[in-house]
Amino acid sequence: MREMTGAECTVRLLERQGITIISGIPGGANLPLYDALSRSKQIKHILARHEQGAGFIAQGMARTTGKPAVCLATSGPGATNIVTAIADAKLDSVPLVCITGQVPTPLIGTDAFQEVDTYGMSIPITKHNFLVRSAQELLTVIPEAFRLAASGRPGPVLVDIPRDVQLEHIAVDDLPAPAVADAPPVVSDTDIATAAEMINRAARPVLWVGGGVVAAQADAICKNLAETASMPVTMTLMGLSVIPRDHELNIGMLGMHAERYTNMAMEGCDLIVAAGVRFDDRATGKVNEFCPNAKVIHIDIDHCELDKLRSVSLGILGDIHDVFSKLLPKIETKPRKEWIGYISALKSAFPPHSPSESGFESPQKFIRLVGELSDNSTIVTTDVGKHQMWTAQSYPFTGGRQWLTSGGLGTMGFGLPVAIGAALAAPDKKVICFSGDGSILMNMQELATAVEHNVDVTVVLFNNQCLGLVHQQQELFFEGNCFSSEYPIALDYVAILRGFGWHVCDLAENCSEEIVKQALATEGPCLIHMPVSREEKVLPMVPPGAANRVMIGGDTNG
Numbered sequence: 001m002r003e004m005t006g007a008e009c010t011v012r013l014l015e016r017q018g019i020t021i022i023s024g025i026p027g028g029a030n031l032p033l034y035d036a037l038s039r040s041k042q043i044k045h046i047l048a049r050h051e052q053g054a055g056f057i058a059q060g061m062a063r064t065t066g067k068p069a070v071c072l073a074t075s076g077p078g079a080t081n082i083v084t085a086i087a088d089a090k091l092d093s094v095p096l097v098c099i100t101g102q103v104p105t106p107l108i109g110t111d112a113f114q115e116v117d118t119y120g121m122s123i124p125i126t127k128h129n130f131l132v133r134s135a136q137e138l139l140t141v142i143p144e145a146f147r148l149a150a151s152g153r154p155g156p157v158l159v160d161i162p163r164d165v166q167l168e169h170i171a172v173d174d175l176p177a178p179a180v181a182d183a184p185p186v187v188s189d190t191d192i193a194t195a196a197e198m199i200n201r202a203a204r205p206v207l208w209v210g211g212g213v214v215a216a217q218a219d220a221i222c223k224n225l226a227e228t229a230s231m232p233v234t235m236t237l238m239g240l241s242v243i244p245r246d247h248e249l250n251i252g253m254l255g256m257h258a259e260r261y262t263n264m265a266m267e268g269c270d271l272i273v274a275a276g277v278r279f280d281d282r283a284t285g286k287v288n289e290f291c292p293n294a295k296v297i298h299i300d301i302d303h304c305e306l307d308k309l310r311s312v313s314l315g316i317l318g319d320i321h322d323v324f325s326k327l328l329p330k331i332e333t334k335p336r337k338e339w340i341g342y343i344s345a346l347k348s349a350f351p352p353h354s355p356s357e358s359g360f361e362s363p364q365k366f367i368r369l370v371g372e373l374s375d376n377s378t379i380v381t382t383d384v385g386k387h388q389m390w391t392a393q394s395y396p397f398t399g400g401r402q403w404l405t406s407g408g409l410g411t412m413g414f415g416l417p418v419a420i421g422a423a424l425a426a427p428d429k430k431v432i433c434f435s436g437d438g439s440i441l442m443n444m445q446e447l448a449t450a451v452e453h454n455v456d457v458t459v460v461l462f463n464n465q466c467l468g469l470v471h472q473q474q475e476l477f478f479e480g481n482c483f484s485s486e487y488p489i490a491l492d493y494v495a496i497l498r499g500f501g502w503h504v505c506d507l508a509e510n511c512s513e514e515i516v517k518q519a520l521a522t523e524g525p526c527l528i529h530m531p532v533s534r535e536e537k538v539l540p541m542v543p544p545g546a547a548n549r550v551m552i553g554g555d556t557n558g
């Protein structure tokens with residue numbers, strides 16, 4: 001029997017979950033927790049400069065390891081600031097445990113200083129949330145938060161702990177065992193047999209993979225399955241690293257910024273094997289007109305996704321690795337020469353925009369150059385905008401958890417803090433963040449955090465002095481009325497980042513492969529600044545709300 005406070009109990013439970021790094025910011029309502037944390041020999045605290053930064057640093061750790069990561073915020077403004085990072089984690093199924101301080105229990109509902117209804121506010125953006133009423137409850141709530149975050153389809157869980165609960169003394173016999181994720185659902189043998197038969201019979205099948213395949217660590221077996229069946233593979237933005245860029249069956253990302261031949265190939269398929277995807281509108285375009293002639297097998301760990309937006313011929317509930325492993329021995333080896341030949345002909349007729357050469361002539365070629373100069377273990381993050389799509393179209397991904405981008409929420413400001421989190425979780429790896437001059441400002445305070453922890457992060461900043469992707473949409477769909485998307489003042493990013501203590505490499509001053517190599521070889525935070533013309537577009541493009549066959553650009557190589 002040991003007496004401890006709710007705060008101490010929380011820290012012990014986090015230690016037992018194997019947590020070694022937590023990001024956050026202290027404030028009045030979580031100070032008891034911080035006091036207890038200061039005595040932990042196991043957990044290192046990363047003091048972020050903004051709670052959204054703390055949330056995204058934790059996301060960077062979780063996206064890199066696949067395990068729940070923890071972030072802390074105080075009540076009121078601390079909680080409201082961290083909301084974006086939680087919502088982002090929800091849409092991209094990232095396991096997060098966010099612990100917020102709350103005003104003391106007797107003051108809840110009185111409009112107390114720094115009181116917001118964090119529980120209510122977080123209901124729609126979490127997988128689950130708790131408002132803890134006594135220190136005793138922490139013994140079940142904290143392990144439960146980890147179990148929920150990691151089980152099935154991963155996601156964020158919020159635990160709101162009032163200050164008096166953190167200070168309450170309880171006697172604890174034994175701390176509960178650390179929580180583990182629930183076992184995945186048992187896959188039905190009949191479903192496997194039916195799926196195998198459908199794949200074997202199909203003349204023009206496509207394997208469509210998303211973030212769920214990354215989460216299930218099923219990339220290697222996914223490649224085996226595709227190769228055995230000679231099934232071309234298309235990917236959502238979240239699934240881009242599943243199949244190496246140069247693999248002969250990789251037909252690229254589908255949807256709004258797909259290559260024209262990819263969307264055309266999808267139109268021609270007779271079977272879609274959709275794994276770990278959620279029929280997001282950015283991927284399907286107008287969903288009613290998405291591959292109307294294809295049968296669909298949908299494999300997902302979350303039963304809510306099956307039949308949600310598209311009625312499927314067969315829905316398989318289960319862990320994708322498990323499903324693929326059971327499916328593979330039943331798949332006939334087939335060359336499917338006609339189908340593969342048809343797609344190659346489409347590819348020759350509508351050559352990809354993604355560059356086959358690297359260089360400095362365009363951001364896409366430069367992204368490819370950076371990829372070629374980096375080793376395969378490099379982790380890539382992005383912000384949101386043209387630079388994100390250029391990276392999606394051009395970076396030579398090789399596999400796994402290499403690609404961290406905000407897919408569902410599309411959050412500007414994601415790239416830098418997620419890169420910091422990734423570097424903390426994988427200190428032996430280089431992390432490169434491709435960003436834009438709009439996005440980098442949205443969490444630039446974390447430039448200080450990066451220097452403080454000397455993380456091995458390189459930011460490649462494409463500076464087009466505008467909110468590029470918005471600017472492009474205004475040019476294309478609002479008759480060139482580029483209202484409020486241009487920055488009239490040219491900021492000196494080189495001086496700004498140098499001021500934060502970053503190494504800098506300014507390609508406006510000096511531009512050569514040798515200089516880029518040197519920048520990438522620099523250990524610790526380093527900026528590569530590349531000026532880009534506003535006119536440089538992301539093409540092809542499906543207009544928002546249109547069917548995927550309605551594409552702008554990509555009909556020639558230009």
Ligand SMILES: Cc1ncc(C[n+]2csc(CCOP(=O)(O)OP(=O)(O)O)c2C)c(N)n1
Nearest residue numbers: 385386387410412436437438439467468469
């Ligand atoms: C937090 C947030 N606010 C607004 C948007 C809408 N938005 C999408 S892309 C974009 C412009 C991004 O500009 P920048 O980071 O400079 O990248 P670029 O497109 O120029 O490469 C904006 C404003 C968003 N995605 N996220």
